Amino acid sequence: MVLDLTSLKNGINALKETIQGEKEAKEITSNKRILNGLRAGVIQDFELSYELCFRFMNRWMKENVNPDFVNNSLSRREFYKWCSTYGLIDNVSAWMEFHEARNSSTHTYDEKIADQVFQAALSFLPYAEKLLITLEQHND
Template sequence: MSLILIPLQKAVASLELALQQPKNEFIRDAVIQRFENTYELCWKMLRRKLIEDQGEASVALLSRRELFRMGAEYGFIGDSQRWITYHRARNETSHLYDEKKAEEVYLVAVDFLPSAQALLDSLERRNDE
C-alpha cells in the first residue's frame, strides 16, 4: 500500500509560494496558516508511513516526541528535536495575539520548509517499498 501524498505535496508547494512573497503583515499571516496546515499533514503522513512500515502496535500510542524520534531513527526526518520545535510553534499559532509571537512563528515556518520538503522527498522515495 502507498500513501496518497498529493495533499502534502500541495501544502509544501503552497508554503513555499507564500515564503517567496515580499513579507508584510498579510503574507506573514498567510505563511503562518500554511505552516499550520503543512505541519499537520507532515506529522500525520509520517505517522501513517510508520504504521504502514512498523505496524500499528508500535506507533499508535507514541507521543509526538516519540513519533519524531522514531521518524528520525528510520530516516524519514533529520533532527527530531527540530520537529519538536515545529510542534511547539504550531501550538503557539492558536495563541497569536501579539506581533512578537507572530514573528517568532513566521521564522519557525521559514526554517520548517526545508524540513517539510525533505520529509516529503523521503516519503515519495519510500512510498512503494
C-alpha cells in the same frame, strides 16, 4: 499500500509560494497591512503543512512499521524519535521546535509570538521538502 502524497505536496508548495510572495512583496512595498497579511498567510500555510507532515509520518509508520502504531500513546518527542529511527527525519530537536511553534500559534495572538512562528515557518520549509522526498523514495 502506497500513500497518496498529493495533499502533502500541495501543502508544501503553498507554503513555498507564500514565503516567496512575502519576500517579493517586501522588495516593492513597506505597507504594514499588506506585509502583515502575507506574514499571516505564511503562518497559516506553515500550520497546515506541519499538520500534513505529521499525519503523513504517522500513516507511513502505520503502513511500514506496525499497523497498530498509535501516536496518541506517545509524546510528540517519542513519536519524532521513532520517525528518526526509521529514517523519515534526521533532526528530532528541529521537529520539536516546529511543533512548539505550531502550538503557540493556535492558542493566542501576540505580535512577538507571530514573529517567532513566522521565523519557524521559514526554517520549516526545507525540512518539509526533505520529508516529502524521503516519503516519495520509500513509498511502496
